[in-house]
Every structure is written in structure tokens, then in C-alpha cells.
Amino acid sequence: MSEPADPDNREVPPPTAMPERRRAPRPRRIPRSREQQARLDAREPAFEPLPFAIDEDTARRPFADKLHAWFEARGWQPFDFQREVWREMERGASGLLHATTGAGKTWAVWFGALAALASSASSVPTVTRKRAAVTQPEPLTVLWITPMRALAADTARALQSSATELAVPWTVGLRTGDTSSAERARQNRRMPSALITTPESLSLILTRADAREVLSHLKFVIVDEWHELLGNKRGTQTQLALARLARWRPELQVWGLSATLGNLPFAAEVLLAPVRTPRVSVHGKLPKALIVDTVIPETIERFPWGGHMGMRQVEAVADAIGEAHTSLVFTNTRSQCEVWYQALLEARPEWAGAIALHHGSLDQEVREWVERGLKSGLLKVVVCTSSLDLGVDFLPVERVFQIGSPKGVARLMQRAGRSGHAPGRPSRVTIVPTHALELVEAAAAREAVEKRQIEGRETPEKPFDVLVQHLVTVAIGGGFDARELYDEIRTAYAYRHLTQNEFDWALGFVEGGGTALRAYPDYHRVVRESDGLYRVPREDLVRRHRNNVGTIVANGTLNVAYLAGGRIGAIEESFVSRLKPGDIFTFGGRALELIRVQDMTAWVKRATSGRGAMPQWAGSRMPLSSELAEATLTMLARAADGIYNEPEMRAVRPLLELQQRWSALPEPGVLVAEVLKSREGHHFFCYPFAGRTAHIGLGALLAWRVAREKPGTFSISMNDYGFELLSAQPFDWAAELDSGLLSPEELDHDILASLNSSELSKRRFREIARVSGLVFQGHPGQQKSARQLQASSGLFYDIFRNHDSGNLLLNQADAEVLLQELDAKRIRSALERMNESRLVLTRPKKPTPFAFPLIVGRLREKVSTEKLADRVERMLAELEKAART
Structure with missing residues (x-):
């Protein structure tokens, strides 16, 4: 699971993992000299709006000439896709711009907006002094929405400097949770010409009573990193805001910026659903080289187990880092990030002060210092997580390293784009496998990148908690007519199928608290006044809502x-x-x-016995994507035919040949399963290649279905390739599989029955209760504890279950459990694919190379690190002896 995008009005506490056997070092301040600190602080100050002043002679030149000179001064030429965006924006179109990271998407839409409005600029110089003209700047004309505050500040600096250089009579402002109260007060008096903000701050702007007037001159809305917003509730919140803005401003032009996205037509349809202007899609096809290679270890075991191989690569990675000016080392988890930071520092102690750490658990001050060090080129290497995935420009970065499999094609391309972050410069990412099977994933990822087999993103369907929050937002921001608002909300893609009954329920819920809360005035959040408009009746309810706007909820x-x-x-x-x-x-x-x-x-x-349901704790690991899984199976199919063209596949060939000799290799259209008896009991291994999250549900589902006919208990282990079911008693797995064990019928019911569905729903409802405003999270500096929030939401859950069973928020909780917690859609897809595949059920005498990491994963949860290493060594010696015979 990737880390959550940075929230606007509060920090997301980092997820806490199960204590590791060997604790990772605590985050500490990066060592640096006073001279380094002073240089960094001087090079990159926090964003502050500049006093508005332009050069009179430059201002009088045609904008096209100024723009040509701006590019020429940097030795650049506009790309064809940038010129296309400028033409489309000038003719009044909206669109989605898709181009690689670092290709110049920001300049395409920003200069397009400036060019489109250059001929109609209304400002006139009022004071002239030494060829400087102080003018009255344009009103709020461009709204720039970004998913991260750090990205917002970086964007604001770029837009402000370019507007000054082009002598455009515009001011640039920043409105996020980090904006000072003084700057907010200045904006309240007069908004800047261009405002960079986040979805949460945009919703807060919509709570202003004069919101429509403030936004009355709005011409463009730019949604940056749309691929990051598309698949979550922050994107839904953005959709609702765009629907409101498009109703107020029918001529509004909306442009989305995206890099690594597979389902572009769908992404454009979601973004542009409310707009009335012409729609286009622009593809920035550039001859930008993207190099994907792999650090291949000198020795590779035929029986891999997760993670141990990575640390043997530290010296090779350090050597490669030494060849580049600046590098980023991406890891998939925070604990892995800490371990690699320490390992590289121990390998190269002379890098102290030039190596840094960046992840969500670190203080904001440290993260900002690291980002400044990257931009200035003073840092040689930064070890990081997905906290640096998004598009802040770090021009000095020449090379990116990915520790372990990226688990997704889009993620690999996104991280690769952090290097060579400028038009014409190649991007290079080097994959560092942490176990042998990740060599296969690395080869598959490179081919998928070459073929642009990128993952698509879905969008939430009718989340009622976001709808309920939006109703209160609009009621504060001037009030609403119910019929008009219903029609407006239906223009947002996520609510295109919203029925009148569903809207009436949501309206009744915020008006009277629904069936169960009618007696409590605090849940009568809106009232219909004499003019027919719904408004919030009390100032304390207004303050409470504004302090809790947003959809980001941390995992507790x-x-x-x-x-x-x-x-x-x-x-x-x-x-x-x-x-x-x-x-x-x-x-x-x-x-x-x-x-x-x-x-x-x-x-x-x-427990009196170690046997039973023992799911392996999965931490925050990201599951293998469907696209990368399919590409990996294709690689294995070639190996089954004796084709080993890629260097990674040649390196791992002994392992794959042994797997094929003892059992079989999974491939598209072939499902491999293994049955094995050992001193531990009876093992069933299955390799659907559906990803870790789906395998949790698949393992529990199959165990539950089998145990209905013959009582038994199972230990469950899973990874991205498959799962293991271990039982004390034998089962006839061949007969079970033939009798419909993999049937997708009654899937939802069986999944919920196999797991603690009520507890899952209650946990999911807590998040919904917070977004919908049922649970007040507290005023700034007075946030409620997690225990208070759980108690409050749990009480609502029980009340609604017992007294308001038709509550749509309950239905949403059940649906989100299936779709998000359990990934039921992918489980169904996996079952359908498994049913259609040819089953190869083998009975090896020893654990195969594919089975071994599942066994180690289960043992890892039962014994200490030292005992595990000893036991693994004994198992490896025994298996290698069997492999040689």
C-alpha cells in the first residue's frame, strides 16, 4: 500500500507496524555542518508571495514574443504537445494532458492560461517609477489543485517566477494547511490571480458566504497529478467542487495533468464530466529515454526467502550511487527505508552530511530540509519511500534505485521520472531485488514499461460520506436549493447514478440526523429557511465542520x-x-x-496450541498489480519453453528449472498447485499470482469452504505469488477443486463469512463517520484520541444497526469492506481466471522453490530472527542436498 497523500489541514500519523525482531534505528536529524545548513536555508526559502511589480517595456511586448524569449533564454524549444495545449486553451477547450514526468506539463497549461488571457488583460499601469509599473493585478482567474502541500509550494514558486519574468500582471498565492494566518487574511481581502491549493482547502473556500463572488472571474481550473486523486475520496471531493464551479461558471475550462496512467479515456471522462466547454485529450509523446536495469547479485539461491538478499547488494548499490551526482533510493516500507539508510551510511561513512532520509514518519522540518538539499544538489543520495513519488522537481537527480520489486508498472515509471526531470534528459531506474523471484518481476517490469502496460485507476462510486460532507459545505457557503443541488451533484461522475431517493436520504440525514438521531440538535446540521434555501443554523456547527473538512483518515x-x-x-x-x-x-x-x-x-x-488460523502480518507492503503479475507470468511461460533472453532470467534460471523439475511453472492459462506432507502437517500451495491482498482473502475463503464439509483448522501464509494452507489433517484437494471449490458463486457471502466481517465493517464505518461529520475530531490543537473516536463511531454503528438498518452509511461500510479491505473484485477476477485455467496439481516430495518463501513467511511469525535464520539454514541444506540428487 502506498503512503497516503499529504493532507491539507492535519498530519497523517504513520502506520505502526508489528515490532520487528531487529528494531530499525529511530529517525534522527540528518548530520550536516553549519555551512551546509546556511547554504541550504539561503537557497530555498519557504514560498512567500512577491510584491507585485512588472517591467513596463517588457509588459508592452506581445505575449508570444515574451514567451519565445523565455524559452530561448533557457535554450529550450516548446514541444508540439505544449503548442497543442496552448491552441486548445485559447479556443476555450477543457482537457486531460498526459505526458511523462519532467516533460513540461506545468508550462503547457500555465502558459496556455496566460496566452489565452493575454489579449483580454484588463490591468492598466497606475504608478511608474524608473521603468517599473505597479499595476492592479488580475482577480482570481486560475485555480491550481494539487494533492500535496510540498508540491503546492514548489508549483507556486515556479508559476510566480515565470509570471514575473514574462511581465504578466498576475499574482500567485498559496492556500494550504501550512498557509500563515496573515497570508490567509490578505487572501480574504483580495485573492491572488492564481491560487495553488489542495482539495481540502478548495472545499473550505466553498464554505465562504461570498464564495460565488470570490470565484466570479475564475476561468481555468488545473488539477495536477490527477492520477493520484482519481482513485480515492479526495478525488471525489474534487469532482463535487468542480461540479459546483462549473455551474457557477459555465465557460469554465478544466485541465488535468497526469503521468503514468493506463485508462486515460476513463480518467478524462471522470475529470471533465461537469464541464460544458469542448473536451480534448492531449498526449505528450516525447522521445524521452526510460532506462530500466537490474543489480544482479553474484550468487542466487535456488530456494529464495523474502528480504535477505537485498542487504547483500549494499556495496554494489553504493558503488553505483558513487557514479552519479545525486540519486534517490526508493523503498517500499518505512522500516526498509531506515535499514537501507543505515547500511549505506555504514558502507560509505564519508557520505555523512551528504546522505539523507525521507519518509512520512519524519518531522516536517527534516523533510523540507531534505527536499531543499535535493533541489540544490548538496545531497548525494536520499533514501525514501513513496513520500517523494509525486512531481516535485529535483533537477540534480541523475539516477533512481528501487529496492525490491516496485509491484506496479505505473509506480516504477513514476519513480523513474524523479531522475532526468527535464525535457530531453533520460530517466534511469535500477531495480535491486531482495529475493530471487524479484529478478523475474524486474525483467517483467522492464518489458511492461517498454510496452506501456500501465495500470488503470478506478474511482469510488457514490460515497455517501463525501456527499453528506459536501451538503454541509454548500449549506455554509451561501446555502442551496435542494432541486438545483441534486441536478448539480449528478454532473459529477461519481454521482451520475445518484437516485432522488438517495439524495433525499442524505439531505434528511444532515437536516434531522436520520431515523436514529432526530432527538439530538447537534445532528440537525442544516435547516430550510423561509426563502427555500438550506443553510447551517448555528455558528458552532459551522466551526466544527470547517475544522474537520477532508477525506483523509489514517490507519490506526x-x-x-x-x-x-x-x-x-x-x-x-x-x-x-x-x-x-x-x-x-x-x-x-x-x-x-x-x-x-x-x-x-x-x-x-x-494459545495452548500453535495450530489454527495464523494469517501472516502483511504490514504496509504493496500488492503486486494485475498488469505486472500478468507480465511476470508471461516471463515464466517463456522459461517453461526454455527461453531465457533477459539477463535477470538467465541469472534465476537454475531456480526456475528446479521448480519445473520438481513441480511446474505457473503461466497464463495454467494454475499450479502443490500438495505436500511434512512433519508440520499437510500443506496445500497454490499460485494464482493475484497479489498479496487478494491471496489473504483467497486463502481464508478456500479454508472456510473446505472446513464446511470436514471440520479443520488452517494456518495461512501468503505472498504476491500464492498462498499456503497448512492443516493437521489431510484433505483431498483434487476432489475439492473438481467439486467447485474455486467457484465465484456466493463469493461475497463466503468472503464475509470466512473473516470477521462485522469488525471489518465497524472499522470501515469509523472512517465513514469521520468524513460524514458524525464524529467530531476536535478543534485544532484539541484533537480527540483514537480511543475516543473509536468509541463514538462504534456507538453510532451499533445504534444504526439496531435502529436504522436502512442507513446508507452502513451500506457503504459493507461495500467498502468488500471492495477495499478484501479486494473482492480482484478475488472474483482471480477465481474466474483460475476456473478457466488448466489445473496442474503436483505432489512434490520436498518444498519447491516457489513454496519455500511461503513456509519461511509463516515461520517468521512464530520464531525469533536468530532461531529463524538457524532453521532456514538447516532447511536450505536439506533442500539443496535433495536438489543435487
Whole structure:
């Protein structure tokens, strides 16, 4: 799972993982000298709007001439796609611009807006002094929406400097959660000509009573990094805001900027659904080289296990970093980020002060210092997570390293684009496998990049919590007529199928609290006044809403404690919520039985047996995407035919040949499963290549279905390639598979029955309750604790279940459990594909190379790191001996 985009009005607390056997070092301030600190602080100050002044002679020149001179001064020439955007914006069109990272998308839409309005500029110089003209700047004309505050500040600096250089009578402002109160006050008196903001701050602008007047001159809305907003509720919030702006300004032009996205027509349709201006799509096809290569280790085991191989590559990675001016080293988790930072610093102690760390757990001050160091070129290498995925420009970066598989084609391309971040410069990303099978993924990823097999994104369908929040937002911002607002909301793509009954329910919910909350005045958030408009009746309700606008909800953690007393540690709530009371899981090397979840605590007791349902804790690892999984299976199919063209495939050839000799290789249209008996019990291995998240659900589903006919308990282990079911008693898996075990019929029911669906729904409802405003998160500096929020939302959940069963927020919670928590759509797709595939069920005498990492993954949760290493070494020696015979 990638890290959440940066929120506007509050920080997202980092997810807390299960304590590792060997603790990663705590984040610390990056070592640097006073001279380095002073140079960095001087080079990149925080964004501050510049005093408005333009050069009179430059201002009188035609804009086309000024623009030509601007490009010429940098030795650049506008690309064809940039000229196309300028023409389309000048004729009044809206569109989606898709181009590679660093290709110049920002200049395409920004200069397009300036050019389109150059001929109609209304400002006239009022004071002249030494050839400088101080003018009355344009009113708010361009609204620039970005998903991250750091990206907002970077964009504001770029737009402001270019407007000054082109002598355009425009001011540029920034409105995010970091904006000072003084700057907000200045904007309240007069908005800048161009305002860079976030979805949350845009919603806050819409709560102004004079919002329509403030936005009355708006001509352009630019949505940056649209691919990052498309698939989540922040994107839905943006859709609703655009629907409102398009109704106020029928001639409004909306432009989205996107890089790495597979379903472009769909993305354009979602973004531009409310606009009335002509629609176009522009593709920035540039001859930009994207180099994908791999650090191949000198020795590769035929029986891989996750993670251990990566640290053997530190010296090779350090050598490669030394050849570049500045590099980024991306990791997939924060703990891995910390480990690699320390390992590189130990390998190259002379880099102290020139190597830095960047991830979401670090203080904002440290992250900003690192970003300034990257831009200025003073840092040689930064080890980071997805916190640096998005499009802040770091021109000095020449090379990117990806530790482990990127798990997705789009993610790999996005990270590769952090290097060579300028037109004409090549981007290079080097994959550093952490186990042998990731060599196959690396080869598959390179081919998928070459073929542009990029993942698409879906958008949420009718999230009622966002709708309820929006109704209150609009009621504060001048009020609304119910019929008009219903028609307006239906122009947003996510609500195109919103029925009148559903809208009436949402309106009734904010007006009277629904069936269950009618007696509580705090939930009568809007009232219909004498003029027929709905408004918020009390100032305290207005303040409460404004302090909690937004859709970002952090993943919480639960304490783990014994019923008899004593805290054991903390674990991600998303893991515990999958368990049912009585399930066995392992934590800190102990087998524990879950008794109940209450007051943000998982209450447990020691299990009398290690057997039972023991899902492997998955942390925040990102699942393998469908596109990369399909490309990996294609690579394995070639290997099955003896074709090893890629260097990565040649390196891993002994492993794959052994897998083929002992069992079979998975490939498109072929499902491989293995049955094995050992001293631990009876193993069933299956390799659907559906990704880690789907395999959690698939393993639990199959175990539950089998146990209906023959009672039994299972230990479950999974990775991105497959899953293992371990039981004390044997099962006839061939007969089970032949009798419809993989049938997608009754899938939703069976998935929910196989897991703790009520706890999953309650957890998901807590997020919905916060977005919809049922649970007040507190005023700034007085936020409620996670325990208070859980108690409040849990109470609402129980009340609605018992007294308001038709509540649409409950239905939404159940739907989100299936779609997001369990990835039921991908599970269904996997089952359908597995049913259509030719089954190859083998009975190897020993664990195969594909089975071994699943076994180690299960053992990792049961024993300490030291004992695990010893046990793995013994298993490897035994397996290698068998492989040689």
C-alpha cells in the first residue's frame, strides 16, 4: 500500500507496524555542518508571495514574443504537445494532458492560461517609477489543485517566477494547511490571480458566504497529478467542487495533468464530466529515454526467502550511487527505508552530511530540509519511500534505485521520472531485488514499461460520506436549493447514478440526523429557511465542520494486551480486524488467541496450541498489480519453453528449472498447485499470482469452504505469488477443486463469512463517520484520541444497526469492506481466471522453490530472527542436498 497523500489541514500519523525482531534505528536529524545548513536555508526559502511589480517595456511586448524569449533564454524549444495545449486553451477547450514526468506539463497549461488571457488583460499601469509599473493585478482567474502541500509550494514558486519574468500582471498565492494566518487574511481581502491549493482547502473556500463572488472571474481550473486523486475520496471531493464551479461558471475550462496512467479515456471522462466547454485529450509523446536495469547479485539461491538478499547488494548499490551526482533510493516500507539508510551510511561513512532520509514518519522540518538539499544538489543520495513519488522537481537527480520489486508498472515509471526531470534528459531506474523471484518481476517490469502496460485507476462510486460532507459545505457557503443541488451533484461522475431517493436520504440525514438521531440538535446540521434555501443554523456547527473538512483518515493501531494484565505491543488495526474471536495469531514470537477487540485494544490470551488460523502480518507492503503479475507470468511461460533472453532470467534460471523439475511453472492459462506432507502437517500451495491482498482473502475463503464439509483448522501464509494452507489433517484437494471449490458463486457471502466481517465493517464505518461529520475530531490543537473516536463511531454503528438498518452509511461500510479491505473484485477476477485455467496439481516430495518463501513467511511469525535464520539454514541444506540428487 502506498503512503497516503499529504493532507491539507492535519498530519497523517504513520502506520505502526508489528515490532520487528531487529528494531530499525529511530529517525534522527540528518548530520550536516553549519555551512551546509546556511547554504541550504539561503537557497530555498519557504514560498512567500512577491510584491507585485512588472517591467513596463517588457509588459508592452506581445505575449508570444515574451514567451519565445523565455524559452530561448533557457535554450529550450516548446514541444508540439505544449503548442497543442496552448491552441486548445485559447479556443476555450477543457482537457486531460498526459505526458511523462519532467516533460513540461506545468508550462503547457500555465502558459496556455496566460496566452489565452493575454489579449483580454484588463490591468492598466497606475504608478511608474524608473521603468517599473505597479499595476492592479488580475482577480482570481486560475485555480491550481494539487494533492500535496510540498508540491503546492514548489508549483507556486515556479508559476510566480515565470509570471514575473514574462511581465504578466498576475499574482500567485498559496492556500494550504501550512498557509500563515496573515497570508490567509490578505487572501480574504483580495485573492491572488492564481491560487495553488489542495482539495481540502478548495472545499473550505466553498464554505465562504461570498464564495460565488470570490470565484466570479475564475476561468481555468488545473488539477495536477490527477492520477493520484482519481482513485480515492479526495478525488471525489474534487469532482463535487468542480461540479459546483462549473455551474457557477459555465465557460469554465478544466485541465488535468497526469503521468503514468493506463485508462486515460476513463480518467478524462471522470475529470471533465461537469464541464460544458469542448473536451480534448492531449498526449505528450516525447522521445524521452526510460532506462530500466537490474543489480544482479553474484550468487542466487535456488530456494529464495523474502528480504535477505537485498542487504547483500549494499556495496554494489553504493558503488553505483558513487557514479552519479545525486540519486534517490526508493523503498517500499518505512522500516526498509531506515535499514537501507543505515547500511549505506555504514558502507560509505564519508557520505555523512551528504546522505539523507525521507519518509512520512519524519518531522516536517527534516523533510523540507531534505527536499531543499535535493533541489540544490548538496545531497548525494536520499533514501525514501513513496513520500517523494509525486512531481516535485529535483533537477540534480541523475539516477533512481528501487529496492525490491516496485509491484506496479505505473509506480516504477513514476519513480523513474524523479531522475532526468527535464525535457530531453533520460530517466534511469535500477531495480535491486531482495529475493530471487524479484529478478523475474524486474525483467517483467522492464518489458511492461517498454510496452506501456500501465495500470488503470478506478474511482469510488457514490460515497455517501463525501456527499453528506459536501451538503454541509454548500449549506455554509451561501446555502442551496435542494432541486438545483441534486441536478448539480449528478454532473459529477461519481454521482451520475445518484437516485432522488438517495439524495433525499442524505439531505434528511444532515437536516434531522436520520431515523436514529432526530432527538439530538447537534445532528440537525442544516435547516430550510423561509426563502427555500438550506443553510447551517448555528455558528458552532459551522466551526466544527470547517475544522474537520477532508477525506483523509489514517490507519490506526491497536494495543495488544493480555486479559490477565500486561501490554505486549501495538499492531495495525487493519490486521486485527480480519480476525474473529478465537482465531490464533502470532505476535513477538508468541502464539496468541484473540478474545475480543475493545477500546482500541486487542485482548488476547496465550494459545495452548500453535495450530489454527495464523494469517501472516502483511504490514504496509504493496500488492503486486494485475498488469505486472500478468507480465511476470508471461516471463515464466517463456522459461517453461526454455527461453531465457533477459539477463535477470538467465541469472534465476537454475531456480526456475528446479521448480519445473520438481513441480511446474505457473503461466497464463495454467494454475499450479502443490500438495505436500511434512512433519508440520499437510500443506496445500497454490499460485494464482493475484497479489498479496487478494491471496489473504483467497486463502481464508478456500479454508472456510473446505472446513464446511470436514471440520479443520488452517494456518495461512501468503505472498504476491500464492498462498499456503497448512492443516493437521489431510484433505483431498483434487476432489475439492473438481467439486467447485474455486467457484465465484456466493463469493461475497463466503468472503464475509470466512473473516470477521462485522469488525471489518465497524472499522470501515469509523472512517465513514469521520468524513460524514458524525464524529467530531476536535478543534485544532484539541484533537480527540483514537480511543475516543473509536468509541463514538462504534456507538453510532451499533445504534444504526439496531435502529436504522436502512442507513446508507452502513451500506457503504459493507461495500467498502468488500471492495477495499478484501479486494473482492480482484478475488472474483482471480477465481474466474483460475476456473478457466488448466489445473496442474503436483505432489512434490520436498518444498519447491516457489513454496519455500511461503513456509519461511509463516515461520517468521512464530520464531525469533536468530532461531529463524538457524532453521532456514538447516532447511536450505536439506533442500539443496535433495536438489543435487
